[in-house]
Amino acid sequence: MIKDSTVLDVEKVRKDFPILDTLVFGHPLVYLDNAATTQKPEAVLQAMNEYYHTINSNVHRGVHHLSQLATDAYELARKKIAEYIGARYAHEIIYTRGTTESINLVAASFSKKFLKAGDSILVSGMEHHSNIVPWQMACEDRGATLKVIPIDANGELVLDGLDKLLSEGVKLVSVNYVSNALGTINPVREIIRAAHRHGIPVLLDAAQAVQHMEVDVQELDVDFLAFSSHKIYGPTGFGVLYGKEKWLNELPPYQGGGEMIKTVSFEKTTYNDLPYKFEAGTPDMAGAIGLGAALDYIQTLGLPAIRQTEHNLMAYALDTLQEIEGLRMIGSSVNRAGVLSFLVGDIHPFDMGEILDKQGIAVRTGHHCAQPIMDLYCIPGTVRASLAFYNTPAEIDRLAAGIRKAMKLLG
Amino acid sequence: MTIKEKQDEIIGDFEFLGNWDDKYEYIISLGKELAPMDPAYKIDENLIRGCQSRVWMHPEYKDGVITFTADSDAVITKGLVSLVISVLSGHSPKEIIDADLYFIDAIGLSSHLSPTRSNGLLSMVKQIKMYALAYQAKSLQS
Numbered sequence: 001m002i003k004d005s006t007v008l009d010v011e012k013v014r015k016d017f018p019i020l021d022t023l024v025f026g027h028p029l030v031y032l033d034n035a036a037t038t039q040k041p042e043a044v045l046q047a048m049n050e051y052y053h054t055i056n057s058n059v060h061r062g063v064h065h066l067s068q069l070a071t072d073a074y075e076l077a078r079k080k081i082a083e084y085i086g087a088r089y090a091h092e093i094i095y096t097r098g099t100t101e102s103i104n105l106v107a108a109s110f111s112k113k114f115l116k117a118g119d120s121i122l123v124s125g126m127e128h129h130s131n132i133v134p135w136q137m138a139c140e141d142r143g144a145t146l147k148v149i150p151i152d153a154n155g156e157l158v159l160d161g162l163d164k165l166l167s168e169g170v171k172l173v174s175v176n177y178v179s180n181a182l183g184t185i186n187p188v189r190e191i192i193r194a195a196h197r198h199g200i201p202v203l204l205d206a207a208q209a210v211q212h213m214e215v216d217v218q219e220l221d222v223d224f225l226a227f228s229s230h231k232i233y234g235p236t237g238f239g240v241l242y243g244k245e246k247w248l249n250e251l252p253p254y255q256g257g258g259e260m261i262k263t264v265s266f267e268k269t270t271y272n273d274l275p276y277k278f279e280a281g282t283p284d285m286a287g288a289i290g291l292g293a294a295l296d297y298i299q300t301l302g303l304p305a306i307r308q309t310e311h312n313l314m315a316y317a318l319d320t321l322q323e324i325e326g327l328r329m330i331g332s333s334v335n336r337a338g339v340l341s342f343l344v345g346d347i348h349p350f351d352m353g354e355i356l357d358k359q360g361i362a363v364r365t366g367h368h369c370a371q372p373i374m375d376l377y378c379i380p381g382t383v384r385a386s387l388a389f390y391n392t393p394a395e396i397d398r399l400a401a402g403i404r405k406a407m408k409l410l411g
Numbered sequence: 412m413t414i415k416e417k418q419d420e421i422i423g424d425f426e427f428l429g430n431w432d433d434k435y436e437y438i439i440s441l442g443k444e445l446a447p448m449d450p451a452y453k454i455d456e457n458l459i460r461g462c463q464s465r466v467w468m469h470p471e472y473k474d475g476v477i478t479f480t481a482d483s484d485a486v487i488t489k490g491l492v493s494l495v496i497s498v499l500s501g502h503s504p505k506e507i508i509d510a511d512l513y514f515i516d517a518i519g520l521s522s523h524l525s526p527t528r529s530n531g532l533l534s535m536v537k538q539i540k541m542y543a544l545a546y547q548a549k550s551l552q553s
Contacts, residue, residue, distance in 0.1 A: 025431070348485035350463040355487075358431050366463050380484060381463070409435055410486060 008301055008309045014390050016041040016297070027360025030395045030402075035180050035208055035339050035386030036364050037230045040294070044234060047293035048286045059285055060259060060276075074285050077292030078275070084295045085225065086216035087242055091274040094248070095283050098239035099207040100130040102226030103174065105241055105278060106203055107134035109251040115171050117143030122170045122200075124186070125151040125376065126179045129369040131205045135174060149175070149191075151376065155182040155331030159190060166198045173202045177209035181370040181384070182331030183339030185209075192222055201247060207231055211388075212310060212337040214303050223247050229287060234294035238287030241278070248274050255280040306389045310338070313387055317396045324403055330382045341368075341382040344403060347410050349383045355406035356383075361399055414506055417498045418514035425518040434519065435487065442490030448482040459534045464488040466535045470542045476501050477546060479539065491515065491523055491532055499539055504547035508540060 014020050017039045022029040031039060051073065057066035059074045075090070082090040096102045115121070121135045125148050132146075139146050147165055150158045157175075166173070173195045178185050192202045201223035209215055211232040217225055224247065229238040243251070253260055253271055257280030262270040271277045298306065317340055321327055326345040344352060353365035366381040367374045374381055385399060412420070428434045452469035459466040464485030471478045479496045483489040498514065499507050515521060515532075523532045 348464060350485040351487045355435065358435070380465075405432075409432065409439060 006305060006308050007312065008305050008389055010309065010390060010392055013301065014392075016043065017390055018042060018045075020390060024360035024362070025358055030361040030391075030398045032385040032387065032391065032395070032399060033362045033364050034388040034391075035231070035368075035384065037236065038211065038233045038388055039390070040235070040290075041233055041297050043297045044290050044293045048235060048290045051286050051289045056285070058282055070285055073292075074283070074288050077288040080292045080295050081240055084299075085210065085240075085242055086218050088218060089245055092242055092245055092248065094241040094243065094275045094278045095288055096226075096239045096241050097237055097284070098228040098230070099205060099226045100134075100228075100239075102224075102239055102241035103131055103203065103205065104134045105254045106172075106174075106224050106226075106243070106251070107138045109254050109278075110172055111138035111142050111144075112252055113250065115139070115142040115144050119144040119169050119171045120147045121145075122147045122149065122165055122173045124149040124157055124175045126155065126157070126182060126184065126186075126370065126373050127174075127176055128180050128205065128207070129371070131174055131176060132372070144171075148372075151373070154333055155179070155184050155373075156333050157184075157186055157191075159187065159194075162191065162194050163197075166195060166200060170195075170198070170200055173200055174205065175202070176205040176207070177215070178206075178212065178337045178339075179331070179370070179373075180208050180339065181368040181373050181382070182333065182341055183208075183336035183386075184331055184333040185213075185335040185337050188222070189220065192220060196221065208338060211298075213307050217242055229291040229294065232291070232294055233297060234291035235287050238284050238291055240291075245274065248278070251278075253277050253280070257281045259283075301389070309389045310387055313389075313391055313393065313396070314338075314340075316393050317385070317387065317399075320396050320400050321403075324400060324407075326407070327403065330377060330379065338386050338388075340385045340387070342385075343379060343382055344407060345411070347406065349381045351410050352383045352403070352406050355409055356399070356402045359398070359402045359405065361402045363399075414498055414502060414510045418512070418517075421494060421498070421514050422517045431519075438490035438494075438520075439486050440490070441493045442483070442486040442488070445482070445489055445493040445496075446480070448480050452480065453482060459538055466492055466532065468492075468535055468538060470539075470546075472504075472546045472549075475503055475550075477504060477507060477543060481535070488523070488532055491520060492535060495532070495536065495539070504543040504550065507543035508547065512536060 019039050055066055055069040057070040059071040078090045078093045081093050121139055123135060135146055152158050177188050188204055195202045203224035204222050206215055206225050206227045210227045223244050225242040227240050230236040260272050260277050260280040262272050327342055330341040349365040353363055356363055364384045368384055428437055453467045457467045457469050464483055466483045468481040479500045481492045481496055483492050
């Protein structure tokens with residue numbers, strides 16, 4: 001049921017998110033920290049509540065009625081997720097605790113089988129720490145090296161030397177689709193095509209992409225893709241790893257335990273089929289069902305309408321903020337989604353964040369777990385306002401007024 | 412003045428400041444007025460790392476009392492640093508170790524002592540206590 005309307009009725013949509021009515025220090029909350037986590041619509045809260053009220057049971061194990069209902073609901077969510085990202089098979093969807101665990105899974109399992117001394121892994125200069133550190137650990141373990149696609153002053157990847165980089169022993173490329181610190185939408189199709197010319201698989205960290213735009217893993221021809229439930233209006237502590245069937249079959253299991261095995265003896269264990277091979281232990285049933293409900297909710301609004309609504313709001317926000325004297329955007333890519341990172345004069349981002357907070361405006365300040373980017377710009381961090389479709393132009397005006405007030409106090 | 416008297420004076424000052432803007436304006440002015448730290452001491456060894464803002468601090472132990480100088484790259488943190496120093500500087504190691512810093516909570520800035528803010532102030536208070544313990548141990552030895 002995908003609606004084709006061009007933009008959302010935001011005032012109506014806001015009613016689906018009870019938390020948006022919160023008062024903070026006496027002011028109506030302006031929630032602009034959506035890249036950190038999004039708020040949850042009533043439909044998600046209800047689905048999780050209903051799961052615990054009516055069918056809570058361990059999945060895949062019991063012969064009893066409730067276990068069957070729980071398993072059905074849990075596996076239905078997998079189908080919804082597969083459909084949402086255009087995966088060929090539901091078993092290409094691996095449930096994890098989030099983007100970080102998804103990347104760690106690939107880093108550990110892929111490296112164990114394919115990474116040798118002298119090889120390298122290629123990431124970009126605008127990665128979140130969770131797409132740097134797991135690879136550093138894998139490289140250290142295997143005697144391999146981590147290489148980096150450079151970024152320019154606009155906050156865009158420099159792909160001129162990509163072919164040369166790829167020809168130097170790279171075994172896997174892992175880059176983000178959209179930068180959490182700058183909002184840049186990266187040219188991932190170009191990167192995937194180039195990597196595949198060299199026979200190298202690509203992992204996309206799509207944590208900041210799937211909530212803003214259509215992502216189709218088959219169209220992208222991407223080998224692995226990771227995202228978190230809580231950044232796409234679903235519950236926290238749950239996430240997804242997509243992998244092409246052929247790759248997931250190649251990779252050894254990540255963790256051992258129940259569910260991921262076929263037979264166990266003290267001499268030899270045989271592993272279960274996909275996706276269960278990678279899902280040791282009792283999973284987060286309510287998490288899967290909650291994410292399924294979040295994706296249903298997004299489909300009801302329609303991703304094209306979400307994208308257009310956010311695009312219009314982003315344009316308004318850029319215009320409004322750029323009118324503020326002394327405000328400079330960090331990262332000026334034309335292709336951006338969700339995130340506005342900025343500094344004002346020589347005001348420390350932490351001071352700005354605190355004064356905005358006092359006015360009920362929630363932003364993120366700091367290095368956004370992307371310290372290499374801050375080092376590149378020689379700044380301690382930024383103020384980051386990140387948008388969701390439920391934000392309004394009036395909230396952007398509140399942000400602008402809040403920044404002006406902070407400038408007056410701190411100036 | 413004792414550490415307690417100094418804290419009560421600060422709390423009294425803040426009671427005169429009505430709304431949050433006035434409180435912040437005052438803290439910010441304290442931050443701006445804090446005597447600059449000797450650059451020789453504004454070094455990595457004296458840096459207290461927080462995730463957000465950074466604090467530098469240097470202790471000097473003379474005639475049985477510790478004097479602190481400090482700086483921060485964020486002005487609100489610097490204002491609070493200034494208050495903490497004004498309260499604890501010039502006291503003996505024992506007085507500093509025993510001190511209960513209740514004024515930050517009382518003036519409504521307790522979030523600055525929350526580990527989630529990790530802005531250096533909490534680490535600074537811990538570091539001050541560590542210095543005091545070290546100086547006390549040293550003075551007992553000699």
